[in-house]
Amino acid sequence: MLCGGVGGARFCSGVVSVADEVTIVGNVGDDVEVLGLHVSPDLDSVVYALAGLNDEERGWGRAGETWEALATVSALGGEDWFMLGDRDLGLHLVRTRALRAGEPLSAVTQRIARALGVSATLLPATDDSLRTWLDTPAGSFPFQEWFVARRHQDEVDAVRVVGDSRPAPGVLDAIGSADAILIAPSNPYVSIGPILAVPGIREALAARTVPCVAVSPLIGGRAVKGPADRMLARLAGGTTPVHVASCYDGLIDALVFDEADVEHVDGLGVRAVVTKTLMRDDAAKRALAEAALDVAGAHA
Amino acid sequence: MLCGGVGGARFCSGVVSVADEVTIVGNVGDDVEVLGLHVSPDLDSVVYALAGLNDEERGWGRAGETWEALATVSALGGEDWFMLGDRDLGLHLVRTRALRAGEPLSAVTQRIARALGVSATLLPATDDSLRTWLDTPAGSFPFQEWFVARRHQDEVDAVRVVGDSRPAPGVLDAIGSADAILIAPSNPYVSIGPILAVPGIREALAARTVPCVAVSPLIGGRAVKGPADRMLARLAGGTTPVHVASCYDGLIDALVFDEADVEHVDGLGVRAVVTKTLMRDDAAKRALAEAALDVAGAHA
Numbered sequence: 295m296l297c298g299g300v301g302g303a304r305f306c307s308g309v310v311s312v313a314d315e316v317t318i319v320g321n322v323g324d325d326v327e328v329l330g331l332h333v334s335p336d337l338d339s340v341v342y343a344l345a346g347l348n349d350e351e352r353g354w355g356r357a358g359e360t361w362e363a364l365a366t367v368s369a370l371g372g373e374d375w376f377m378l379g380d381r382d383l384g385l386h387l388v389r390t391r392a393l394r395a396g397e398p399l400s401a402v403t404q405r406i407a408r409a410l411g412v413s414a415t416l417l418p419a420t421d422d423s424l425r426t427w428l429d430t431p432a433g434s435f436p437f438q439e440w441f442v443a444r445r446h447q448d449e450v451d452a453v454r455v456v457g458d459s460r461p462a463p464g465v466l467d468a469i470g471s472a473d474a475i476l477i478a479p480s481n482p483y484v485s486i487g488p489i490l491a492v493p494g495i496r497e498a499l500a501a502r503t504v505p506c507v508a509v510s511p512l513i514g515g516r517a518v519k520g521p522a523d524r525m526l527a528r529l530a531g532g533t534t535p536v537h538v539a540s541c542y543d544g545l546i547d548a549l550v551f552d553e554a555d556v557e558h559v560d561g562l563g564v565r566a567v568v569t570k571t572l573m574r575d576d577a578a579k580r581a582l583a584e585a586a587l588d589v590a591g592a593h594a
Numbered sequence: 595m596l597c598g599g600v601g602g603a604r605f606c607s608g609v610v611s612v613a614d615e616v617t618i619v620g621n622v623g624d625d626v627e628v629l630g631l632h633v634s635p636d637l638d639s640v641v642y643a644l645a646g647l648n649d650e651e652r653g654w655g656r657a658g659e660t661w662e663a664l665a666t667v668s669a670l671g672g673e674d675w676f677m678l679g680d681r682d683l684g685l686h687l688v689r690t691r692a693l694r695a696g697e698p699l700s701a702v703t704q705r706i707a708r709a710l711g712v713s714a715t716l717l718p719a720t721d722d723s724l725r726t727w728l729d730t731p732a733g734s735f736p737f738q739e740w741f742v743a744r745r746h747q748d749e750v751d752a753v754r755v756v757g758d759s760r761p762a763p764g765v766l767d768a769i770g771s772a773d774a775i776l777i778a779p780s781n782p783y784v785s786i787g788p789i790l791a792v793p794g795i796r797e798a799l800a801a802r803t804v805p806c807v808a809v810s811p812l813i814g815g816r817a818v819k820g821p822a823d824r825m826l827a828r829l830a831g832g833t834t835p836v837h838v839a840s841c842y843d844g845l846i847d848a849l850v851f852d853e854a855d856v857e858h859v860d861g862l863g864v865r866a867v868v869t870k871t872l873m874r875d876d877a878a879k880r881a882l883a884e885a886a887l888d889v890a891g892a893h894a
Contacts, residue, residue, distance in 0.1 A: 329687040329688070359662075360662050360680065362659075362660050362684070363663060365681070365684065366683070366685055366688075367684040367687060367688055370684065370688045370705075370706055370709045372684070373691070379662075380660065380662035380666075380680040381662045381665070383662075383663040383666070383680075383683065384669075384670065384672070387629040387631075387672065388629070388667055388670045388671075388672035391630045394630055405670075409669060409671055410669065410670070
């Protein structure tokens with residue numbers, strides 16, 4: 295499964311609840327250095343969701359989070375624009391130290407996931423430095439500056455993924471040996487796109503011999519959260535399943551999308567799977583995962 | 595004033611409550627890199643005490659401290675031997691980032707102190723890397739490994755201060771222009787000794803033209819907390835005021851010590867000032883500071 299942030303992470307927990315031997319390839323294009331710490335928001339969203347540590351209400355970060363360290367940072371005039379909770383900080387400290395000691399991101403990610411009881415394999419798309427930049431009318435910004443500091447208010451003219459990268463160990467093997475491939479309901483441009491931008495990954499998907507099924511992140515043409523709808527409208531020309539599928543041209547065999555979008559499927563070009571896609575609870579996550587796995591032929 | 599950790603920090607707050615224009619030169623020999631963060635325990639004890647943020651009951655760290663980040667670190671199998679609270683962590687993050695960006699320790703320390711409302715000037719003895727090592731029958735250890743990880747159970751055969759260092763900007767000026775010099779009731783070997791080991795500082799004290807007054811950290815020959823008494827017994831041959839004064843040979847004009855030690859002053863060699871030295875509350879801190887400043891001739 296290819297997966298981005300929070301919405302994708304919720305879908306991951308559904309998939310893991312109904313499938314064995316799940317390997318998740320996560321986005322690192324929105325990784326950011328904050329206060330000298332290497333933060334991997336998308337990988338952490340997946341880890342927290344799979345470990346049952348995520349805050350379902352707030353939608354990101356850890357449940358029961360506290361903010362004492364950041365309060366000190368603010369009092370000292372430090373870098374406090376990125377919300378780092380105390381529990382979350384512990385992970386960033388461990389990861390950053392490991393990276394500085396030379397451990398690859400894929401190794402430390404897997405070690406962290408295991409330590410928190412996650413049985414699925416979680417791989418960053420790459421161990422190399424890859425950064426998503428947004429070109430907007432107000433200028434070009436790294437992902438988190440656009441997303442958090444500027445609250446993704448700037449319209450996006452183009453998404454650029456910057457950095458020489460190779461797939462992390464295990465990524466191409468996972469794609470090549472999968473019984474089925476899923477693309478989580480994540481933002482095609484800033485969550486899935488940076489994964490596909492790692493040389494070799496898009497090619498591996500295009501050369502697949504098993505079904506690849508994407509789940510649309512839009513419901514009724516609207517994002518549940520975040521800027522996916524605005525980006526699709528501007529960059530793909532619309533927010534229907536057809537526009538979502540166009541982001542994955544040649545890479546998918548089916549698109550799972552919501553009942554609310556059923557009237558907009560002319561020219562989809564791939565198999566249409568219509569179901570309820572709002573993951574309001576565990577049962578809904580599970581049902582959506584089953585729908586995707588069913589069409590992929592990978593469900594028991 | 596020359597000052598080490600917690601006991602010294604309590605004395606500092608007494609001095610600051612009765613004197614103007616106080617400059618504190620703090621020990622950095624027990625600084626330590628933990629989880630990739632630069633921790634300066636003695637400087638922080640002074641800052642927290644002067645800012646009124648210190649935990650009086652526990653005796654170190656911040657009041658109302660929480661430990662969520664460290665709990666995550668532990669869960670992930672990370673470095674958790676050194677107790678870093680969440681509030682405390684915020685300071686270490688800000689300091690470490692500033693140091694990595696090239697800001698000298700003296701500048702970031704003063705910036706932190708000001709941000710927390712501290713009016714006294716706090717200077718590290720040096721901006722350079724200086725580390726206190728303890729030679730023990732079990733081997734040689736950096737200070738915090740001996741003190742925290744091994745709970746200072748190993749007897750100390752020798753204290754070595756390692757690293758090329760120069761006094762931080764302002765330190766020699768402060769000593770040279772002072773109306774009076776105080777040495778806080780800190781461990782002479784591992785708190786004050788590393789300050790004196792910075793080339794130029796001992797010489798500046800020896801060349802003083804104003805009184806220098808030390809306050810003994812022992813009461814009845816015993817340390818209030820920590821290993822000062824065991825170290826004095828082993829390295830100086832005893833725990834009386836005479837033994838304490840011998841640690842500052844040629845550097846002090848008077849020693850303030852507790853009533854409980856009044857029978858052991860033969861051969862003290864400097865002026866004896868007998869008073870109550872246990873700083874059980876603010877009034878006691880203030881009284882001890884006044885006693886030291888009175889004999890130094892610096893008290894209004």
